[in-house]
Amino acid sequence: MGPFLCTTSDVPEGGRKSVQPESLPELVVCNVAGTFYVLAATCSHGEASLAAGRLLGCELECPLHAGRFDVTTGGATRRPAKKPVETYQCVEQDGGLYLTDAASSAASASQAA
Amino acid sequence: MTEVKERINPPLDAPDAAEEQYRWNRRYPELGTGPITTDRFLSEEHFERERKLVFGKSWLNIGSVHDFSGNGSFFVRDIAVLDVSLLVVQDEQGTVRAFHNVCSHRGNKLVWEKSGPCPYLFACRFHGWGYKQDGALASVPDEGEFHFGSDDKNPGKDGLGMVPVRTEVWKGFIFVNLDASGTDSLAEHLGPLGESLKDFPFDALELRHRYDVSDEANWKVILDAQNEIYHLPMLAPLHRFLGGGAFATNEDGYTRLLDFERLGLHTVFTSDSDIEWVDTPMRTAVAKAHPDGGLTTLPIRGPFVFHVLFPNMVLGFLGDFMFTYNVWPESVDKSVWEIRMHFPRPDTLADRVIHDLMKVRFRDLLCEDVTGHAALQVGLKSRARDVFVVGDQEVQIRSFHQNLDEYMERGNRG
Numbered sequence: 001m002g003p004f005l006c007t008t009s010d011v012p013e014g015g016r017k018s019v020q021p022e023s024l025p026e027l028v029v030c031n032v033a034g035t036f037y038v039l040a041a042t043c044s045h046g047e048a049s050l051a052a053g054r055l056l057g058c059e060l061e062c063p064l065h066a067g068r069f070d071v072t073t074g075g076a077t078r079r080p081a082k083k084p085v086e087t088y089q090c091v092e093q094d095g096g097l098y099l100t101d102a103a104s105s106a107a108s109a110s111q112a113a
Numbered sequence: 114m115t116e117v118k119e120r121i122n123p124p125l126d127a128p129d130a131a132e133e134q135y136r137w138n139r140r141y142p143e144l145g146t147g148p149i150t151t152d153r154f155l156s157e158e159h160f161e162r163e164r165k166l167v168f169g170k171s172w173l174n175i176g177s178v179h180d181f182s183g184n185g186s187f188f189v190r191d192i193a194v195l196d197v198s199l200l201v202v203q204d205e206q207g208t209v210r211a212f213h214n215v216c217s218h219r220g221n222k223l224v225w226e227k228s229g230p231c232p233y234l235f236a237c238r239f240h241g242w243g244y245k246q247d248g249a250l251a252s253v254p255d256e257g258e259f260h261f262g263s264d265d266k267n268p269g270k271d272g273l274g275m276v277p278v279r280t281e282v283w284k285g286f287i288f289v290n291l292d293a294s295g296t297d298s299l300a301e302h303l304g305p306l307g308e309s310l311k312d313f314p315f316d317a318l319e320l321r322h323r324y325d326v327s328d329e330a331n332w333k334v335i336l337d338a339q340n341e342i343y344h345l346p347m348l349a350p351l352h353r354f355l356g357g358g359a360f361a362t363n364e365d366g367y368t369r370l371l372d373f374e375r376l377g378l379h380t381v382f383t384s385d386s387d388i389e390w391v392d393t394p395m396r397t398a399v400a401k402a403h404p405d406g407g408l409t410t411l412p413i414r415g416p417f418v419f420h421v422l423f424p425n426m427v428l429g430f431l432g433d434f435m436f437t438y439n440v441w442p443e444s445v446d447k448s449v450w451e452i453r454m455h456f457p458r459p460d461t462l463a464d465r466v467i468h469d470l471m472k473v474r475f476r477d478l479l480c481e482d483v484t485g486h487a488a489l490q491v492g493l494k495s496r497a498r499d500v501f502v503v504g505d506q507e508v509q510i511r512s513f514h515q516n517l518d519e520y521m522e523r524g525n526r527g
């Protein structure tokens with residue numbers, strides 16, 4: 001199991017939360033109807049944290065220019081955003097949310113890049 | 114009638130050239146990279162110079178032959194910035210002439226109607242002097258009581274026709290020039306822009322919709338705001354959504370001009386369409402139901418082509434229709450934005466439906482722009498900044514302001 005992200009009760013249904021696990025980029029945890037999704041928080045378009053944006057169904061909206069991303073795939077769904085953001089696998093255990101091992105190594109790799 | 118078929122001109126540059134940084138500055142280094150002053154949008158003195166040296170001297174588009182109801186008809190065009198009213202007449206033979214809409218007797222505004230078929234004579238409402246379609250004074254009630262002479266000081270009836278204004282027609286567009294002592298022809302004014310459109314099948318298009326928008330902004334604010342596509346992915350929902358059909362963005366989501374050219378006093382830019390763009394469900398459904406509808410393709414260089422005809426006209430093509438703008442200043446911070454949409458004559462009902470869909474789409478997009486124009490004027494008016502900056506993807510704006518300055522300098526020298 002990878003690093004701890006947050007407790008599941010920190011992110012109610014329809015909510016999103018910024019998390020900053022050590023030596024990883026800022027991530028955003030989204031709760032869509034009870035399922036948790038984790039994405040890289042920095043918008044692919046400009047300098048903004050998606051964690052400060054609105055979660056609309058399964059779309060996370062950038063607070064800067066209102067580009068949107070499908071949290072289930074990371075794909076950009078509305079302009080001006082075009083490039084996807086990275087998504088990460090997570091697991092739930094005892095009320096805590098953790099990155100999977102594979103996800104955390106991918107994340108540190110992309111952080112290093 | 115001219116056949117309208119495929120696009121005949123391929124894009125001028127390889128698409129990847131669009132990614133070259135400062136591409137337009139490299140092509141037109143004479144435009145520089147400096148900022149543009151705020152004052153030119155606000156100062157009464159600058160406005161007065163534009164009035165005299167630009168609007169008072171340049172060829173101006175005041176409408177098109179579509180504004181007539183046929184041979185033997187007229188329309189009246191008031192130009193607030195020049196304090197003139199013009200009577201524009203297409204005679205029985207189709208010749209177009211413009212006159213000052215002023216009676217030679219004591220100066221009454223001659224025709225008060227906006228448009229219509231030519232009356233027997235254009236009769237003044239005050240004392241009934243009557244003028245023919247060619248402007249000649251034909252009837253003077255109680256003529257015997259006037260001391261008509263025969264020279265300039267005391268003209269006779271021959272010298273008391275309506276005062277003509279220099280008028281020329283290009284591709285159905287009517288232009289006037291209020292500088293009676295000017296000698297340049299419309300062809301000279303249009304220069305390479307006229308050349309570049311000389312084979313365009315304008316006669317295949319008809320005027321279908323018109324909007325006259327009262328806009329709380331300097332005329333150049335409006336023109337500049339339309340004369341760039343940097344704002345397309347950002348300004349408002351319809352811009353970013355519907356714009357995709359005609360505006361390609363690079364992988365970072367920023368628009369890139371496909372091409373930009375300076376054509377004498379005028380400019381043209383083109384844009385390519387976004388290959389990933391998905392049309393609205395409505396438009397897709399209509400296309401499915403009418404596979405043959407709206408297939409007419411105008412011979413243009415891309416899905417969006419935008420010509421700025423100096424000083425205040427835009428001639429643009431979006432997909433398969435043509436639009437024109439005329440931005441008329443009324444005062445330094447108030448203008449009228451005239452929008453005209455021209456479509457190919459519809460062959461089927463489906464064509465008509467598709468055209469109407471394009472019309473409402475375009476109209477709604479421009480509503481977002483109008484709000485933007487007023488907001489720009491508010492910001493400039495605060496004079497919080499003396500200058501503002503423009504990027505390389507807004508090179509059109511740079512070019513326009515430089516042309517304007519040079520034109521006024523030339524006019525000042527006489």
Ligand code: FES
Binds near residue numbers: 043045062064066080
């Ligand atoms: S920074 Fe997110 S859409 Fe522009």
Ligand code: FES
């Ligand atoms: S970003 Fe262009 S005017 Fe503000």
Ligand SMILES: [Fe+2]
Binds near residue numbers: 348482
């Ligand atoms: Fe716009």
